[in-house]
Amino acid sequence: MFHHVKDLQFNARVSKPDPRFAGLLLEQFGGGNGELKAAMQYFVQAFGCRRAYPDKYDMLMDIATEEFSHLEIVGATITMLLDGVNGELKDAVTSKKSGWMKMLSGKAEKDEVIHEAMVNPQFLVLSGGGPRVTDSQGVPWQGSFVNSNGDLTVDLRSNIAAESRAKIVYEYLMQFTDDSHVKETLQFLMTREIAHFQMFGAALLTIEPNFPPGVLQGDPRFTHSYFNMSDGEPVRGPWNSGQGPWGPGESWEYIADPVHQVMETSGQRTKSADAGAMTPDRMQTMNEHLSAQRSAEVKRATPQGEQGWNDVLIVSSTTAAST
DSSP states (O other), X not given: OOOOOSXXXXXXXXXXXXXXXXXXXXXXXXXXXXXXXXXXXXXXXHHHTTTTOHHHHHHHHHHHHHHHHHHHHHHHHHHHHTTTHHHHHHOOSOSOOOGGGGGGSSXXXXXXXXXXXXXXXXXXXXXXXXXXXXOTTSOBOOGGXXXXXXXXXXXXXXXXXXXXXXXXXXXXXXXXXXXXHHHHHHHHHHHHHHHHHHHHHHHHHTSSSOOSSSSOOOOTTTTTEEEOOSOSSOOOOTTTSSSTTSOTTOXXXXXXXXXXXXXXXXXXXXXXXXXXXXXXXXXXXXXXXXXXXXXXXXXXXXXOSXXXXXXXXXOOHHHHHHO
């Protein structure tokens, strides 16, 4: 159940109209990294974990709802940056116009207004001075922006990436406005992306194990291999040498000459397990164990016969972990 409070979560303000920046800001209204994408992504993801992981459902719905609040903030800011457009367009008879419409007295003036709107004349001829569900180039929002894969170890990582991209877009946007009030709003929205990043990261840590994403382990012959696919001086780092992100006793296997390695292993068919990686038997045991664990978590939470959505009990992660 949604309940709309008329006050914005952050009191957005603008110093003066700025159609140029309004066009840019559409990126965070209907763009692929914007607030609508985030809201819909977390909203859709939540349904699949409602019963088995009610604590994550609660978090996803809370953050999705906040993202809808942010969408309202962005939409309100765009509208204020286009202040005066709708009223002038409604004055379809009076010849003595002011503000915006004074600038439309000749072809050059009309072209200038369209240019100021960042080649986004939809503000003038379609939305009447309000936001449209598009990005800054007028490309419509689409459902394919939403990433929802039905596994929290995957979805939470998608959300961490989504918050990262949204955060950097706000950073870029702040460089294209001199309006201190608009910057304050963008600063708030950018900061909330940081908070959500941390929330999703913390939630991921409560799922054990959570790596690799999903259920199945990787083939131990290839999990620790780094193929040097570039000519010239080799570049080494924790991504291809030493222990890196692996556990104690594990390390990267650096394959300096991939062509020779492919020939030597008959196209990987005779390759042995990487240094320190689990054995094939251990991999199979872990696959079977985690498969049974995740399946049981969902099945236990799925009632038989008649169901009611509101019958599900929301519990905290602490409670869930202790039961």
